[in-house]
Amino acid sequence: MNYPDLIDDFKQKKRGALARVITLVDNEEDEGIEFLKENYEKRKDSFRIGITGPPGVGKSSLVNHLLERFAKKYENFGVIAIDPSSPFTGGALLGDRLRMQKSYEFENVFIRSIASRGSLGGLSTSTENISQVMESFGMDVILIETVGVGQSELDIMEITDIVIVVLVPESGDSIQAMKAGLMEIGDIFVVNKSDRDGADRAVEFIKSSLSFKKNIKNNETPVIKTSASNEDNIDSLFLAIEDRMKFLNDSDELKMKREQRREREVKDILRDLFIKSIDKLIKNMENVNASPYEKAKKILEKTGFNFTEDLWKKR
Numbered sequence: 240m241n242y243p244d245l246i247d248d249f250k251q252k253k254r255g256a257l258a259r260v261i262t263l264v265d266n267e268e269d270e271g272i273e274f275l276k277e278n279y280e281k282r283k284d285s286f287r288i289g290i291t292g293p294p295g296v297g298k299s300s301l302v303n304h305l306l307e308r309f310a311k312k313y314e315n316f317g318v319i320a321i322d323p324s325s326p327f328t329g330g331a332l333l334g335d336r337l338r339m340q341k342s343y344e345f346e347n348v349f350i351r352s353i354a355s356r357g358s359l360g361g362l363s364t365s366t367e368n369i370s371q372v373m374e375s376f377g378m379d380v381i382l383i384e385t386v387g388v389g390q391s392e393l394d395i396m397e398i399t400d401i402v403i404v405v406l407v408p409e410s411g412d413s414i415q416a417m418k419a420g421l422m423e424i425g426d427i428f429v430v431n432k433s434d435r436d437g438a439d440r441a442v443e444f445i446k447s448s449l450s451f452k453k454n455i456k457n458n459e460t461p462v463i464k465t466s467a468s469n470e471d472n473i474d475s476l477f478l479a480i481e482d483r484m485k486f487l488n489d490s491d492e493l494k495m496k497r498e499q500r501r502e503r504e505v506k507d508i509l510r511d512l513f514i515k516s517i518d519k520l521i522k523n524m525e526n527v528n529a530s531p532y533e534k535a536k537k538i539l540e541k542t543g544f545n546f547t548e549d550l551w552k553k554r
Contacts, residue, residue: 287398297431320384403429
């Protein structure tokens with residue numbers, strides 16, 4: 240199928256076309272980049288919800304139950320499930336999708352598994368772009384599930400409107416050792432597999448940890464016990480998500496989040512383009528024995544960067 244026909248199918252809301260466009264974008268094909276440029280201002284303001292937490296806490300099982308509730312309430316619901324990468328192909332291992340069987344019951348649900356490709360924060364580098372494709376398609380809500388908590392927990396906060404942090408009763412001891420970042424990014428905390436011993440203790444531990452964090456209003460941060468295996472308190476979790484969505488819609492926080500996201504997108508693109516452009520300059524430098532600082536200064540001058548000695552001193 241040629242590109243114009245693909246776009247026609249996309250505009251007609253054909254799911255196969257959505258899948259193909261996502262593939263173009265995920266693989267950074269020229270047509271995928273062109274699509275993002277052409278459709279950036281045509282996107283819907285979809286609500287983005289991130290689900291993160293250590294591996295094995297049951298994130299995918301929770302998503303499986305949540306998607307049923309979102310599908311019944313919203314016209315279009317999308318899921319981006321970030322799977323571990325295959326060590327051989329670099330592609331997604333598709334484990335998450337196998338645990339989301341309820342998606343096949345609803346025609347208005349679209350799930351895409353993508354590979355993390357070694358990204359440390361549990362996100363694929365193309366997650367933002369794929370989210371934009373889904374927004375162009377008209378998704379009302381997009382749920383993004385990370386592969387796990389890595390060294391860059393802030394990633395999920397930067398590309399979503401709401402962050403759900405999922406833990407298990409056994410997480411109590413490990414929470415203490417976790418970075419403050421994990422506790423600060425959560426809008427909703429979930430203790431899943433709550434039929435295990437220690438669930439109540441974990442809830443109290445999380446609430447206590449939140450009370451010590453600055454800029455977090457503990458009474459506005461729900462901590463919910465769930466059990467995905469028997470759907471305990473899934474409705475309570477869904478209501479907490481909807482309450483948070485309503486709060487954001489009624490405040491300036493959502494607008495601020497999205498403005499910051501747009502600024503970050505520009506910075507990310509500039510950084511990527513700059514790194515690609517200077518790789519060749521570094522390799523072609525004549526004086527290979529010059530110090531790294533001197534090389535960096537010359538490259539900045541060649542690229543037309545407004546270099547000043549004051550800037551260099553700050554470095």
